[in-house]
Amino acid sequence: MFGRNAWSIGRLGGVELKIDPSWSFIAFLIGYSFFVVLDFRFDAIGTGVLIGLAGLMALAFFFCVLLHELAHAWVAQTRDVEVESITLFLFGGATKADLETEEPNDELTIAIVGPVTSLVLAGLFWLGAVGFGSGTVGGFVSGRLGWINLILAVFNLVPGFPLDGGRVLRSIIWKQTGNIARATRIAARAGQVVGFSIIALGALEILLLGALIGGLWMVAIGWFLAQAAQASFLQLQFRQILAEVPASRVMSNGVVEIAGDVTIQRAVDEYFMKHDHNAFPVRDGDQTVALLTLNAVRETPREQWSTTRVSEIAEPLSDSLIVAPSDHLDEVVGKLMGGDLRRVVVATDGEVSGVITPRDLSRWMQRTQELGLTESPAS
Ligand SMILES: [Zn+2]
Incomplete structure (x- = not known):
């Protein structure tokens, strides 16, 4: 689904690292929003420095998402699940692992370690914010990055496939029923329900609060999630059909x-x-x-x-x-x-x-x- 047009940026431990073109858009948006809040708080510093600082924050965010994905890939490899590539796209990243070599327990551990990494990063940035002290530039930057990692962890834990939380849900159903197709169907349905709920919340935000930009973001994220859930389910069905149906x-x-x-x-x-x-x-x-x-x-x-x-x-x-x-x-x-x-x-x-x-x-x-x-x- 993703990564077809992605740019390859290198390899790490046999895993290809790629960036989807949509990521440059989000990186710009994130950098810009950092600049806006920095400029609001510390306008005495000077625009040039603030732009540089906002760029650094966007870069730090990029590495946080990368670390989240590397954690998935690393745990997968320690469990002998083959990892092909990591692609960073619009709202995060995707680690492409070989499903055939996987078991429910592997999937659970591989899925959970991403959000855990983001939580640990959030904690570290929070400590950094405390260390720098409130009101300082360092404290503010560190605090912001902490929040973003916390949001990343929580969003990814939402139990809708293909988010990490959806993978956790799928592995649990898979383990109990022994049926990966059924587990994927339920987890993907959950992903669609979550996606449409986020769209509804976004619409409410626009209609009731008049928050157009924030609401549109929610609608976009919800739509993306619902689509991704549907697509990953179809993909699995397609692969199963290919592996089971004879040429005749x-x-x-x-x-x-x-x-x-x-x-x-x-x-x-x-x-x-x-x-x-x-x-x-x-x-x-x-x-x-x-x-x-x-x-x-x-x-x-x-x-x-x-x-x-x-x-x-x-x-x-x-x-x-x-x-x-x-x-x-x-x-x-x-x-x-x-x-x-x-x-x-x-x-x-x-x-x-x-x-x-x-x-x-x-x-x-x-x-x-x-x-x-x-x-x-x-x-
Ligand atoms: Zn993840």
């Missing part, structure tokens, strides 16, 4: 095969222009040996169509183009992405039973979702 359920049947010694001209006239397919398996004797695609035909000069045989331009069927009917969709997707023909042939021992294209796959997924078949009734 998705493939288009009614495969039309071409004999290898037919000319391209005949293939065009009698196959491409008559059937609704952009590729045809090519037969040699009793074996299917190749795949003739529209692209291969297009790349052959028109004047050679009547003299060239299909077998001369068809792509030989290698392992990267064939899946067994019982192979699961994750394998199919891997081969669809890996090859440049954008299709795989479903076959057993040279006997073709179907073809799968990305379009077949996405249409099948869409129908599955529209009919509500994404979950087995038992769960």
Whole structure:
């Protein structure tokens, strides 16, 4: 969901650190709001120094969020859960860990350690504020950073997936039911409920208190959370379907095969222009040996169509183009992405039973979702 357009800023202990472009917006906003409060309190200091100070505070906030995420990643790694990347985005960060290597207890510990880190940071900044003394610039800056870390901890503990608190909730349900899909569904629903509640509170704030900016912030945060909850649930469902459904359920049947010694001209006239397919398996004797695609035909000069045989331009069927009917969709997707023909042939021992294209796959997924078949009734 996030991180697709994120900038990579380096690696730490094998974990890639990334920043989503939305973060530069929030960093600017936070820096600006720091400047406004600093300017209000300590206007005697001078604008240049205050801007520098506000920049430093924004930077400190950035490191606090990073520490929160590094804590997730570090605990994950000590538990042998693979961590791929950390992405900082609009309202915080996301640590991408490999779910397959995870257990409910791991998820609980990994999730809780983030907010705990933010709480510890809040405590440290509070001590710093006391040390500098109230009324001083240092005390004020430290106190503000303490508050922000406290808010970060509390917001992340809200029990709605994909927030840390939602992950804690999911791990508890997961542990009790042994069913991660059900646990994710409940935790994601909670995330949506929390998201819509925050939107409602934001709307009330605007309508009753007239606080437009604050209210809009709440609406934005609530909307973001509700969307993220929905998206993470769909993502999990999608992954489960890929891992469980066999190729034979998705493939288009009614495969039309071409004999290898037919000319391209005949293939065009009698196959491409008559059937609704952009590729045809090519037969040699009793074996299917190749795949003739529209692209291969297009790349052959028109004047050679009547003299060239299909077998001369068809792509030989290698392992990267064939899946067994019982192979699961994750394998199919891997081969669809890996090859440049954008299709795989479903076959057993040279006997073709179907073809799968990305379009077949996405249409099948869409129908599955529209009919509500994404979950087995038992769960
Ligand atoms: Zn977290």
